[in-house]
Structure formats: C-alpha cells, structure tokens
Amino acid sequence: MGKTVELLEAKGIVKTFPGVKALSGVDFSVSAGEVHALMGENGAGKSTLVKIITGVYRKDAGEIIFNGKSISPGSTLEAEQCGISTVYQEVNLVPELSVAENICLGRQPKKLGFISWGGVRKRAVEALKRLELDIDVSKNLSYYSIAIQQLIAIARALDIDSKLLILDEPTSSLDEKEVAELFKMLKKLRGQGLGIVFITHFLDQVYQISDRITILRDGGKVGTFEAARLPRLEMVGRMIGKDPEQVKSMEKKREIRKVAGKEFLKAEGIGRKGMLFPMALEIREGEIIGLAGLLGSGRSETARMLFGVDPSDSGKLSIGGADTDISSPKKAVKNGIAMTAEDRKVTGIISDLTIRENIVLALQARAGAFRTYTLKEQYALADKFIKALGIKTPDADQLIKNLSGGNQQKALLARWLAMEPRLFMLDEPTRGIDVGAKAEIEKVMDELCEKGMALLFISSEMEEVSRNCDRVMVLRDRRKIGEISGEDISLQAIMKMIAE
C-alpha cells in the first residue's frame, strides 16, 4: 500500500442508542484500491459504523471525509450519490418487487423521461451475470432463497457506479463457489481503484481477501493492522479481549462420541411432491446429525418437512415409537421438535416485540394461550439465556430489532432452547455469530445433547459438518443418497459421495 491518500476517513465517530454506547470515538479509514476488513464481536458496532457512513443513522459526534470532502449523508440515496454503495447485513430490498426492479430501484434507465422496462431488465441481467448468476429477473424477489437474495443485493451494489463499496456480512448465506465468484469480482474492482469495506465472521475469508484489518471492540477501536502481519490467533484474541494463548486453549477439538440413545424419530418413505423424493430417516436421542449437500440439494427442504412447514405427503413417521403426523410447526413443537430456519428476518424474529417476548414465544405457543408464564418467569427465562448465550443488550425489554445481527440470532436460538427440545434442527445456525459466541453455543448444545437432545445440523460449510457430527446424511438433487457415520466421516468422504 504505497499510497497514503485515504478515500474515506471517519474521525471520532460517536453514536449512542438509549442504554447503549454503540460507538465511542472510532477512527476508521479506507484507501482507494484496498479491501479493508472490519472485524469485531457481535454487537461491537460494525454495522452501526457502516450505517453512519451511509446515512442510515445520524452520528452524535465526529466527522466523515470522503474523497477529500466532508460529507454527512442524510439517507442511503445521498450516500449512493456521493459514490458509496452498500450491501447491508439484513437484505433490505423489496420482496414484492421483481428482481430487475430491485436491482435498478432509484436508478431506472429512462427513455424520454419514462422508465424503460426493457432497459431495466437488460441492466439487471447484466448485473447478475457479473456474479455468474442466471435467473429469471421478472420473478418477485421473495421467490428466491436467501442466498440468491443476498447475491442480488450484491449485484445491485456492484451496479452502482461508486468509489467505495461496503459489504456487511455479504457472504453469510453463500456457499464456497459463490464466495469464490464474489471474491474474483472484488479483486477486479480493487484493481480498478475501488475502496472496499468487508465485514464477516468467517476468518478464512478475511485472510483470503483483505489488505488491512480494523478491529472494533465494545464500540471502541482496538487498532488497524496489515492483514499479512496479524496472525489469526492474535486477531481473535484482540477481538474478544483475550491473549492468543487463551484463545488457543479454547479451540479444543471435539472427541468422537459413541451415541447409543433410544430411537426418537423414525420415518419411512416420507417426501413431498415437487420438493423432495421419499426417504427413510432415523434419529436417535443425543445424536448430532449433519445434512450435507450442495445448494439446492434439498437440505433445508428436509428440515422444513420434518418441522411441518411443508409437511410430507407420503410415507409414515413415528416419534418415540408412536405413529405421528407432523402437519404443522405447532404439531412439531408439541412433539418437542424445534427449528431455526435460514432466513432470520422472515421466519425468525418478531421485530417489534421485546427480547423477552421473542424468547418465550415458542414455549408459550406450546403451552397454549391459557397457560401463561408469569412476567417473573418470563424475565427469569430471558435473563438466563441472555447470560448463557452472551446476548449483548442492556436488558430483556429491548426490542429485538435493536439487537445486532448476531445477537438476534442468539435470541432465536434461546427461543428454542427455552422449550428444551428433543430434536433441534438448525439451518445455518452459526451464520453471523462471532467466534467466541460460537464456542459458547457449541458448549450449550453439547450439554443438551448429553441430556438426550438430538441435533440435526445444516451447514454449507462441509468442514463444519464433518467436524461436528456423529452421522452425516448426504443429499443430492432432492434425494437422500446415503449416510456416513462415526470414524468414516471426513470432508473427502462427503465430497466423494456427493460427486459420485
């Protein structure tokens, strides 16, 4: 980085929310032609900093200099006009509009003052092609999975003619191939002199692409480092405020466990027309099962079927030996089955309710409307999980939408852990959760598995699957193609089965 000209310079940024000091005098600078990673624990203030730079929030104090001029954008549109283009952590496009409209929103190509719909389509198709994505742009955004939506949001950001590109956890739902495609694109843009800010909790990705790393902790800046001179352990240590030795001792490996629990769920020939081919399935108490497969192989669909969101239309299923019919999430919950789905914003958080209400929701739904938990019980429960999972909040009465992304995810896990499920299905559960919290959560899960809870685990990081699971079910093209268990589980074995 020979250049010293900074493209963006934020100085002494302060932002306070009721009860939370989100940023306390943070300096942050990005130069042209670099990828700058912004790192920190959940709730460290990364997204808040981004939102201040891009005009979503107003700063309480500080100054932002962009391209030599002091700016203070009042809206995202203003920031875009200055030349700052952003992908936010929560995809903030319009679900009811078409993909094409979403990509060109606010910048529609015009002919004689009227929107040229042909132009809109063409531009959208081109923007998506840059990410090697070939989809029907006239379909509504909500038609597509969260991963595709994320790619669309990125395509939109890349399409804006900008000097600074900010990506807040853009890869949280993407699989390896898509990430590689994105990185290729980013490297090209970096070559063209764009400044790029990149936020993620995937440490590997940080080292793959970034030139410099800035670490935030509790709303303050820890420091800015050359990526090449900051070893991984040291980075984690600085993020969570421990020294590298302590971090090392945290990263212990799970030993392979022998599970001989009782049978919990057994299914024969369950499937759903147009979604999943019939499959057989067995889940034992205390077992950790992984679902492996490529994007679109039917992993999430399997979980959704078992949870009764898209119930099976064939075969039979028994729980604890008794024939059961799981035709709705309510029935699943009654049978002690829990699930967190991939799309947190749509299927998870009830944004205008408090953390406490969000946490008691599933428990209360299972108990029914007339067996109410007293406020005291509710606070006890919420406080217990806020502590156990390290949810960063002043108290349980905050609205859940005011939590940082990773902390929202923790609150959702708490919702299900609270009802002590017998089978917990997790679809990309640790996405957006920081390294420290990941360890905490794994600990909580392990304890529950000891007590007999079965875990069904979906992750596009095959590495994670092969490392954590007692048994792996492999899916391809909406069909279960086999199982691997115990000592035989390895990344290679899974890959081989998928490829065969």
Place this chain on the structure above:
Amino acid sequence: MEEKQKIFRDNIFKRLFWPLMALGLLLLFNLIFTKGFFHIEMRDGHFYGTLLDILNHGSKVMILAVGMTLVIATKGVDLSVGAVMAVAGAIAALLIVQVESGWIFVQGCTLGGLVPFLNAHHMSWFLPALAAIMISLVAGLWNALLVAGFRIQPIVATLVLMVAGRGIAQLITDGQIITFTNRGLTFIGNGHFLFLPFSVWIALGVFAIVAIAVRKTALGLFIESVGNNETASFYAGIEAKTIKGFTYVVCGLCAGVAGLIAASNIKCADSNNAGLYLELDAILAVVIGGTSLNGGRFFLAGSIVGAILIQTLTTTMYARDVSPHVAAVPKALVIIIVCLLQSETFRRKAMGILKTFKNK
C-alpha cells in the same frame, strides 16, 4: 422487577399522552367557550349532562373500537361492523315484536320460568338480544373464514358483508323500520344504572372482558406476534390462522352489542342508517389510540380514549351549532393533528423547524 413494571407503565402513558392531551384541550375549549358543557345534574338518582351524553353516545364506537383494535393488530381491518350492527338491530327488533305479540311462545324460550321473581314479561328481551348476538357471531365467523381460511385480503373480505349486510337487514325487516317499546330492550340504550347511562356500563364491561381475555392470557402476545410477522409466528408454533380468525369473531360480537345499543337508542331498527359509517369512526379511534394499521402492538385503552375523543368532537360540533355539513372538516383537522403528533418523525421535523425559526 418493579422497575421493569414501571417502564411498562411509562410506555402506556407515553402512548396515551397525545390523545389525552387533545381530549384535555378540547374539554378546556368547551369549558371556556361552550356554555353548559360541563353542567351535570342529578335527576331520579342519575346524572345527566353533556359529558354523560358523550359517554352514552360514544359507547357504540368504544365497543366497536375494542374489537377493531384486535383485528387491526393482526394487520387486518373489519369494514363490516356498521352493517353487522344493522343486522343485529333488525333481528332484535323483529323478534321482540313477535315475542310481544305472542307469536313466539315466550315461556319456553326465556329464563322467565326459571328465575322465581321474574316473569316472562320481564325477560322477553332476552331471546331477541341473544339472537342479535348470535347473528353477529355468525357474521364474525364468516369474516374469519374469508380472511383466515381463504386468505382473502381483509379489506375485500369484509367489504362483502359491509355491502351485503344492509341488504340482509332489509330482508329481515322486510324493508320496514320496525319500532318497539319493550322495556327491557329500550333500557339497554336509554336506561340508567348506578348513576351512569347503562350503555356506558356495557362498554366498560366489553372493554374489561376483552382486556382481561387478551392480557391475562397469552392471546395478546400471539395477536401482536402474528400481526408483526405472520410467517415467523407460524414457525414458532402459533396457529396464526386461528388467532386471526378469533379477532374477527370478537369484532363481530362487539358489533352485535353495539347494534343492540344503537337500535335501543332510537327504539327501532333502521336498516339503512343504523351504524352507518361507524366502521370508519372505530378505525379512527383505534389509530388515534396508538395502534398501527401495520399490525403488531395494540392498545385497548388507547382505543377507548380515541373513541371518546371522536365523540367529544362530534358533540362539540352539535353544541356549537356547527351545521352537520361542515362539521366533518374541523373533526378531520383535529384527527389529523393528533395523528401527526403521534408520529415521532413529524415531531422531530417540527422541532427542527421551530428551532431554526428561533435562531433567526
């Protein structure tokens, strides 16, 4: 713990601040400019006066607003309540006439025979009133079926009954205005009980029953959850459909009760005018009370205050001899101001503008 409950109470107070403020100002205006507005007198052990008239006339919108609050909290709306009032009134009027003419055998159908010191005559109102409530229950179930069962947009779904309802009422009364004199039935909308008009007690009763039913159980939480994010609520194991349907049934029942009061007020069933446009007043009352049309959080007490504010406005117009043709204009103005003041964005912007003026 106590501190937390204090926060809770503060929140409620904050929500009610602007509507109460508007109500206070309006009353102040009347105290200064409208003679006799605050005059209350005691006759035969009951209070009379403009303020009591406001409560008496406002009771219908209060009751409607209670049901409407729940519906709106689920992100829905019920346009049919006015028409359902007409149907309920028509049924009650029709039956009371039949009962009194002996066309229906009263003894067997009423509780008259069971309660020793009442005779059939005293209880003759019971069967018609019950029938009115039943028909409104059916109306509520119908709306629930369309909205929750068939997933029809609430505005469209309840429009069906809004239009058809008055036709049904016409059919029931055979196009006539049926008048009645039954003591029991006229008492509902004209009688007094414990100093106050009886209809006010009914409104308080409905409010109390619904408030307890939703706040002392988890129903309120489920309603807010479904209104805020239906998909996520479904994933959490809540039967979103049932919850939504439930609110329409409650709303229908409330309309039935309000319909009885409306008919009783004027001692007749007027299919064309009973409850006309009251659905709009009810929706307004809910919005003024702080419940958002986007669904989610709801405030029953706020809706009651909203209903009282609307009725006070109307009564003020009458008291000041504003012609009914123009009365809508000041009414609309006050309502817009209250709604604007409730919007935080507006308050912030307004403060900003005020500040720049000061600085100049």
